[in-house]
Amino acid sequence: EAGVAQSPRYKIIEKRQSVAFWCNPISGHATLYWYQQILGQGPKLLIQFQNNGVVDDSQLPKDRFSAERLKGVDSTLKIQPAKLEDSAVYLCASSLAGLGGANVLTFGAGSRLTVL
Amino acid sequence: GNSVTQMEGPVTLSEEAFLTINCTYTATGYPSLFWYVQYPGEGLQLLLKATKADDKGSNKGFEATYRKETTSFHLEKGSVQVSDSAVYFCALTGGTGGYQKVTFGIGTKLQVIP
Numbered sequence: 001e002a003g004v005a006q007s008p009r010y011k012i013i014e015k016r017q018s019v020a021f022w023c024n025p026i027s028g029h030a031t032l033y034w035y036q037q038i039l040g041q042g043p044k045l046l047i048q049f050q051n052n053g054v055v056d057d058s059q060l061p062k063d064r065f066s067a068e069r070l071k072g073v074d075s076t077l078k079i080q081p082a083k084l085e086d087s088a089v090y091l092c093a094s095s096l097a098g099l100g101g102a103n104v105l106t107f108g109a110g111s112r113l114t115v116l
Numbered sequence: 117g118n119s120v121t122q123m124e125g126p127v128t129l130s131e132e133a134f135l136t137i138n139c140t141y142t143a144t145g146y147p148s149l150f151w152y153v154q155y156p157g158e159g160l161q162l163l164l165k166a167t168k169a170d171d172k173g174s175n176k177g178f179e180a181t182y183r184k185e186t187t188s189f190h191l192e193k194g195s196v197q198v199s200d201s202a203v204y205f206c207a208l209t210g211g212t213g214g215y216q217k218v219t220f221g222i223g224t225k226l227q228v229i230p
Contacts, residue, residue, distance in 0.1 A: 004159070033218070035220075040222070041222055041223075042120075042205055042220035042221050042222045042223050043160070043205070043220045044220075045217055045218070045219075048217065056217055091159065091160070093160075103148070103209050103216055103218060104150075104162050104165065105152075105160075105162070105218060106161075106162075107152075107159035107160040107161065108159050109157075109158060109159045110159055
């Protein structure tokens with residue numbers, strides 16, 4: 001089966017500019033996640049979708065970050081305006097369901113953002 | 117809230133050495149526990165998992181046992197290879213039902229030298 005697709009793989013912008021990342025999950029996976037991974041740290045959940053509804057966005061900086069999941073399939077994460085501390089790898093992951101335990105995530109390769 | 121603590125790296129081992137990467141957790145209820153691995157230039161992928169106390173997850177020669185009494189899930193391998201060089205992440209899902217968030221540790225970088 002095809003994996004989780006993400007684009008772009010790399011993006012360099014200046015602070016205060018905007019950027020958007022796209023993710024296409026594995027077909028049939030109801031749950032989609034966006035994680036932020038800063039160098040030397042573990043992935044931090046930004047937002048979790050169940051189909052096209054948000055079930056957790058408690059750590060999403062809503063003044064500058066936004067995300068949507070169109071028709072419960074692919075998703076876009078936007079940052080506007082970007083700050084230096086947003087430099088990180090943005091990981092998209094999907095899973096069959098978010099309910100219950102043993103929830104195995106399949107990750108994309110990530111989108112590396114550098115803010116100058 | 118839930119949290120995962122794992123040993124900081126980097127860990128440098130010679131080929132065929134024994135590997136242990138420590139992981140302890142804090143969670144309510146009965147979490148499921150995971151090890152994910154990130155090879156250079158690739159995304160994270162599941163290495164192994166355990167869903168209840170005393171379960172042992174295993175894959176590719178790696179093992180980890182879910183120890184509820186010590187809240188631990190240490191990763192072990194008897195003989196590492198150069199190809200095992202990667203970053204290893206311990207993770208858990210919340211144990212109280214409903215939509216569960218996956219919480220990751222900071223990752224431990226392993227470098228295996230020939």
